[in-house]
Amino acid sequence: MPSEHYEQQYLDLMRHIWTHGDERVDRTGVGTKAIFGATMRFDLADDAIPLLTTKRVFWKTAAREMLWFLTGDTNIRSLVEQKVHIWTDWPLDKYRRETGEKIDRDAFEQRIIEDDAFAKQWGDLGPVYGKQWVDWPRYTPAGEGLYRLEEKGINQIKLLVDGLKNNPGSRRHIFTGWNVAELDQMALPPCHKTYQFYVSGGRLSAILYQRSCDLGLGFAFNVFSAALLVRMIAQQCDLEPGQLVWNGGDVHIYLNHSELVEEQLSREPVGSPKFKILRKPESVFDYMITDFDVLDYAPQPHIPAPVAV
Template sequence: MASSQQTTDSLTAVHPEQQYLDLMRHIWRHGSERVDRTGIGTRSVFGATLRFDLSGGAMPLLTTKRVYWKTATRELLWFLTGDTNIRALVLQGVGIWNEWPHAKYVRETGDEITLDDFVQRIADNEEFAARWGDLGPVYGKQWVDWPTYRYRKDGAYEPGPGINQVAEVVESLQSNPGSRRHIIEGWNVAELDRMALPPCHKTYQFHVADGKLNALLYQRSCDVALGLPFNLWSAALLARMLAQQVDLEPGELVWMGGDTHLYLNHVHLIEEQLEREPRGHPRLELLRRPETIFDYRIEDFQVSDYTPHGAIKAPVAV
């Protein structure tokens, strides 16, 4: 009788992905239509929350369209190196940051080079990449090398040692798990004007309870159709990596959005995705425990039970 009841419960349980689809539907139907920075226009709501159970290897990997989780993983691993130049990503076939430096190059030089040709030059020419491929002090720089300045006796300031926030969180989770200060922050006000794009997924906080590591991500701005699927995967992956490093079980991922929006030129993606039903329950296995959180490689991650619907292409707003 118990097994029969469990089977019934599993069939009637709401798929975790449904909350993402409900959010998308709510924004599209009820969001405030606004003119945004990109000039494309959005429908937007302010303040949204999603929650995902990460126990048993579960991951918030969307199935109603294919999410290229290896691309998102390579980006996260790149953040953890502190690198801010797209060349390392380009050489791995990751193009999610290409539009910003390309737009800057065209704007500043007047050379109407195509995006594909620009990216090829980044790959082929280290000197060109050093000049035009850097994004400024974006995520990785703030995560592992937050700048500090020391006061000198002559009244000037000089650069001090950078702060590795990720390493400090690992240490604090191990030495003081009950702390309320397990935080990684990307919003460095003094350097926002030097960034290709100020951090959208800006604040991560971690919480230990009952032998489990819970994670919270706050995004100031969220493109629900294109950005959020990557953000959910990356935040959950970071939580899984941290949990492994500090000998805790994965708990819950809480996602919170500030300006949570859909772009008006994504209508075909939105309508098609909302017609689809979630299928399967993707799981992630960490195949190796590296010495530190900075030593993971792409081959350390294995996803199972992922049979998504097809990808849906849509333009990125720059």
């Protein structure tokens, strides 16, 4: 009897939340159906990658975002130059509220690209993901109870890779973006907040804990990005990919995503896409989008749905 398709657990969770979820008022005002606590497991062996097949996932957009995180950049400029729009809504919303200008997304992004001063003022998201991952603030004693902020922060990703290479059996292979002191400075506090890694039998596995998950839109990117990160780090540590364990806290579907849910649940998952890394760079920070390729991915059509900001 053939094993169940890896995507079925996702569809089962979507159906359960839509049918039995608790209807809640949320930060965006849109409203959600939600449950608290969910787990899915994805095998990454043999080049497997958890791309959804019941709708098209634009995996290069997710990959570009992950590479952007690893640079520590927090400005949307380099993303929009690559035609990645997934972070634009937050600074655009802030700009509209603070200036009253009824600018559309395309015009806003064009100004971000063309105007250095405008990009610096309006394109920055605050100390989001990448800043915390590779430049977590470091303070050193400066005498008489005072502390000095060091120019160079803590690179959690470098420490993680070094730890996996030198002490693979450690239970401390963890990094997080949840810097409590800086949450109020972020355009959006980290949803995929904490990652833990585990080495066994020459394979690297990881758990991602996601405090908040938009199952209809965000999850497809989150799970691909996490798998991509595992694959990159495994290669750097001369390990084979193992499993990705996804843990969700508040897992929800927005009430205005009914068409997405009904359409996606009417489809059957098919196919097993493969993910290839085409070269091994010197470090985990040196990958480029051209280093990645996805094979045998024949998804069903994209399902559009609004993003709640």
